[in-house]
Amino acid sequence: MRTEVDLRGVPCPLNWAKTKVRLEASTRGTELAVLVDDARSVRDLPRAAEAEGYLVIEVVKLADAWRIVDEK
Numbered sequence: 001m002r003t004e005v006d007l008r009g010v011p012c013p014l015n016w017a018k019t020k021v022r023l024e025a026s027t028r029g030t031e032l033a034v035l036v037d038d039a040r041s042v043r044d045l046p047r048a049a050e051a052e053g054y055l056v057i058e059v060v061k062l063a064d065a066w067r068i069v070d071e072k
Contacts, residue, residue: 001029001030001031002030002031002032002033002069003022003026003030003031003032003033004032004033004034004035005018005019005022005032005033005034005035006035007019007034007035007036008035008036008037008064008065009037010036010038011038012036012038012040012041012044012045013044013048015034015036015038015041015045016041016044016045016048016049019032019034019045019049019070020048020049020052023049023052023054023070023072026072027072028072029071029072030071030072031057031069031070031071032069032070032071032072033067033068033069034067034068034069034070035062035065035066035067036065036066036068037064037065037066041066041068042059042066042068045068046059046068046070049068049070054070054071054072055070055071056068056069056070057069057070057071
């Protein structure tokens with residue numbers, strides 16, 4: 001199952017805090033696609049997710065944002 005959350009406009013590291021809360025509340029195997037527009041998030045969010053034991057599936061540049069997909 002994949003869910004998506006739009007965190008464009010939410011600065012780093014607050015967008016990681018919001019992502020982490022959603023990942024913690026999800027069941028194992030759930031994918032969470034996060035849309036961000038803060039350039040620091042492209043570097044910091046995947047690192048933070050991996051440090052917490054989550055799998056980073058993809059980081060994709062979109063027209064006006066990035067999509068970062070993590071799996072619990």
